Amino acid sequence: MHPMLTIAIRAARQAGSFFAKSYERFDIIEIMAKGENNLLTNIAKKAEQIIIEVIHKFYPTHSILSEERGQILSEKNDIQWIIYPLDGITNFTKRLPHFAVSIAVRINGRTEVSAIYNPMLNELFTAVRGQGAQLNGYRLRIKNNNELEGAIIATGFPFKAKQHLAAYINIIAKLFNKCSDFRRAGSAALDLAYVAASRIDAFFEIGLKPWDFMAGELLVREAGGVVTNFGGGYNYLTSGNLLVGSTRIVKKIVPEMQTELSDPLNI
Known part of the structure; x- marks a missing residue:
């Protein structure tokens, strides 16, 4: 060890x-x-x-x-x-x-x-x-699900960044029409750990701090998942806007989010 x-x-x-x-x-x-x-x-x-x-x-x-x-x-x-x-x-x-x-x-x-x-x-x-x-x-090891249909997505409400609430609600609405259900449990660290354990299929949240996600980010990557920002890039260390899941699920979610992102969230 x-x-x-x-x-x-x-x-x-x-x-x-x-x-x-x-x-x-x-x-x-x-x-x-x-x-x-x-x-x-x-x-x-x-x-x-x-x-x-x-x-x-x-x-x-x-x-x-x-x-x-x-x-x-x-x-x-x-x-x-x-x-x-x-x-x-x-x-x-x-x-x-x-x-x-x-x-x-x-x-x-x-x-x-x-x-x-x-x-x-x-x-x-x-x-x-x-x-x-x-x-x-x-x-x-993360299950590499192919489709959003049947997927469970976790999230955290932007209670410290309410200026993004409208965009966030629009993203939720679009994804809810495609996935099976949502979870909002109140701990980003555990959400990330649960993605790594395939208990949930994806997770996204706005404006996280390094202590919120740094440990979970490594867990997801080492379990075979990917961590990106909402546009599929890798500026999340600065923005704190995280999207995580299997490679295929993230590729399905990014286009759904893109049309609803305001400029500050598209980083």
């Missing part, structure tokens, strides 16, 4: 265990608003600290990019850990057991290792560049 994956798993499991123990503790959970439609809890901040301490115990010179703290620079900024201690924070605060710890390691600008852990189901999704993706040690 890749040595950094070993540490990523350790950090994810420790943070996940903390979430599982805190899940029903109404008395210790404090909820704060960081901005419109953006929550923070003391539990997520504590889990973030747990993850950082594990990483820096073994790799004290590595830098970290965190959803809560931002960039934590160190001696080796060419090696960066990207962490999201609680993806699905609204689900957690509402006692919906669908959330995850997400950790990725990028070396010289390439994602090499990823781990996504759902503590409520004890499901650990992992990937190492060039070595495939796994769920609890079992190899994952």
Whole structure:
């Protein structure tokens, strides 16, 4: 096993265990608003600290990019850990057991290792560049579906980018006429992991941040899928507009989306 994956798993499991123990503790959970439609809890901040301490115990010179703290620079900024201690924070605060710890390691600008852990189901999704993706040690491989008919597509509403709502609704309407059904579960990391596991056939969302998708991106690629922007290109690292799935499904979805995209979304 890749040595950094070993540490990523350790950090994810420790943070996940903390979430599982805190899940029903109404008395210790404090909820704060960081901005419109953006929550923070003391539990997520504590889990973030747990993850950082594990990483820096073994790799004290590595830098970290965190959803809560931002960039934590160190001696080796060419090696960066990207962490999201609680993806699905609204689900957690509402006692919906669908959330995850997400950790990725990028070396010289390439994602090499990823781990996504759902503590409520004890499901650990992992990937190492060039070595495939796994769920609890079992190899994952995306089914290369040919058609949108029968496909299940996951998405996330653009609640932080409501200026794109009209285009988004139009895209949903076009795809809904072609696919079987939609899912909106509230964790982009798990949506990406579920594409890798063929539990859903495709996923798209507007304006994601690196900590939302970096670990899941590697999972999808290592499971045989593709990750693009809404136009089928590869500028999603900048725009955060992601479309993922099997090669054939993505090729079917892109033309459906193209006619509805405003200029800011066509990147």
